Amino acid sequence: MQHSLKSKVWLSSPHMSGNELSYIEEAFRCNWIAPLGPHIDVFENDLCRYNGVKHAAALSSGTAAIHLGLRMLDVQPDDYVLTQSLTFVASANPIKYLGGMPVFIDSEKETWNMCPQQLEKAIIACMRGEIRTPMGRGEARLPKAIIPVHLYGMPANMQEIMRIANEYGIPVLEDAAEALGSTFDKRACGGIGKLGVLSFNGNKIITASAGGALLSNDDEMITRAKFLATQAKDVAKHYEHTQMGYNYRMSNILAGIGIAQLELIDDRVAARRANFNFYNNYFSNIEGVELLQEPNEKYFSNRWLTTISVNPKLTMGITRDDVMDALAAENIESRPIWKPMHLQPLYTAYPYFGTGVSDEIFNNGLCLPSGSNLTKDDLARITEVFDALFHKCKQTERKVAVNF
Numbered sequence: 001m002q003h004s005l006k007s008k009v010w011l012s013s014p015h016m017s018g019n020e021l022s023y024i025e026e027a028f029r030c031n032w033i034a035p036l037g038p039h040i041d042v043f044e045n046d047l048c049r050y051n052g053v054k055h056a057a058a059l060s061s062g063t064a065a066i067h068l069g070l071r072m073l074d075v076q077p078d079d080y081v082l083t084q085s086l087t088f089v090a091s092a093n094p095i096k097y098l099g100g101m102p103v104f105i106d107s108e109k110e111t112w113n114m115c116p117q118q119l120e121k122a123i124i125a126c127m128r129g130e131i132r133t134p135m136g137r138g139e140a141r142l143p144k145a146i147i148p149v150h151l152y153g154m155p156a157n158m159q160e161i162m163r164i165a166n167e168y169g170i171p172v173l174e175d176a177a178e179a180l181g182s183t184f185d186k187r188a189c190g191g192i193g194k195l196g197v198l199s200f201n202g203n204k205i206i207t208a209s210a211g212g213a214l215l216s217n218d219d220e221m222i223t224r225a226k227f228l229a230t231q232a233k234d235v236a237k238h239y240e241h242t243q244m245g246y247n248y249r250m251s252n253i254l255a256g257i258g259i260a261q262l263e264l265i266d267d268r269v270a271a272r273r274a275n276f277n278f279y280n281n282y283f284s285n286i287e288g289v290e291l292l293q294e295p296n297e298k299y300f301s302n303r304w305l306t307t308i309s310v311n312p313k314l315t316m317g318i319t320r321d322d323v324m325d326a327l328a329a330e331n332i333e334s335r336p337i338w339k340p341m342h343l344q345p346l347y348t349a350y351p352y353f354g355t356g357v358s359d360e361i362f363n364n365g366l367c368l369p370s371g372s373n374l375t376k377d378d379l380a381r382i383t384e385v386f387d388a389l390f391h392k393c394k395q396t397e398r399k400v401a402v403n404f
């Protein structure tokens, strides 16, 4: 095959800073090879400073952070938890870990994130007992939590979501797994709601190979989260347990990787935003291919992944899948937008409030290679694929891309 000669261009691959190994060696020197140690304390402090929050718990994954966050909000069996339908499955699964009832909310077109109108409709329906659950009609009660997601780094409309949440007295857990470095109205995504979640999985803007964090200004919640994350050991000489805990703490070695990665977060955001500008510039003259813009100056996206929507009615029949296949033929990775939860076999029976916005985004949307370590050669190869595919769609001379 032709592409076997060409190196793979990844969607979003780890980008080491060079300092990681010195932190790992330090952990070995001090023999802190455990899910506790000085790197964890430093990493948590660094995360607090960067995100403008008072407390952070470094954990084994973002999924673990959501799970613990929902326990902090006392989610019990059959409690309603409202989350965005258009997201990665890890935003929803922890609701089910606790026996809660996920209620899926459609996206708004402006951010692709939780639609405030649909959110309010869902809250009212929960309160009136008008929710149809897989077991029948749900009980009338206030939802226990709202989980907006800052998808692909684009901040959700936190002004409206927080206004609605405060009006009804429902705590917000922000899923900022993809949004470290993004801000809404100059506040860090993940630092606006009662709790926030980050992920340091291998494909994220910074990585610890795996890992996550729970953020909050609430001292008690983070202290309790750390207690539950270390198997909920009561104070005693022997091992005494009155509550069920988890093994969810981050390793001290991985925290060392995290520290080194976070040192360069501003560069990483700048590089990903430059990727977005490159693609934005390229597609500015091609009808039928749209990029999601920041709606106004309140929104600052880390541009974790640049996404496009392809409208085959305007691209002379070229579809999202055609773009994906053409890139794959050149050993270039791309990925469809997350399939909404209300369309997933796992969750089709669960309540959903929406008008099909996320369905359409899913049908036409594609994530493009967006790593902060993309080279000029990588971008040239991607450009070649686009040139071959879209040459008939071009309207005018393409502007020269200068933003990388």
Ligand SMILES: Cc1ncc(COP(=O)(O)O)c(C=O)c1O
Pocket (backbone or CB within 6 Å): 060, 061, 062, 063, 064, 087, 088, 090, 091, 149, 175, 177, 178, 198, 199, 200, 201, 211, 212
């Ligand atoms: C939106 C979203 N939520 C949650 C997660 C879960 O994070 P982790 O993979 O660290 O468990 C991810 C990423 O993987 C994600 O993209």
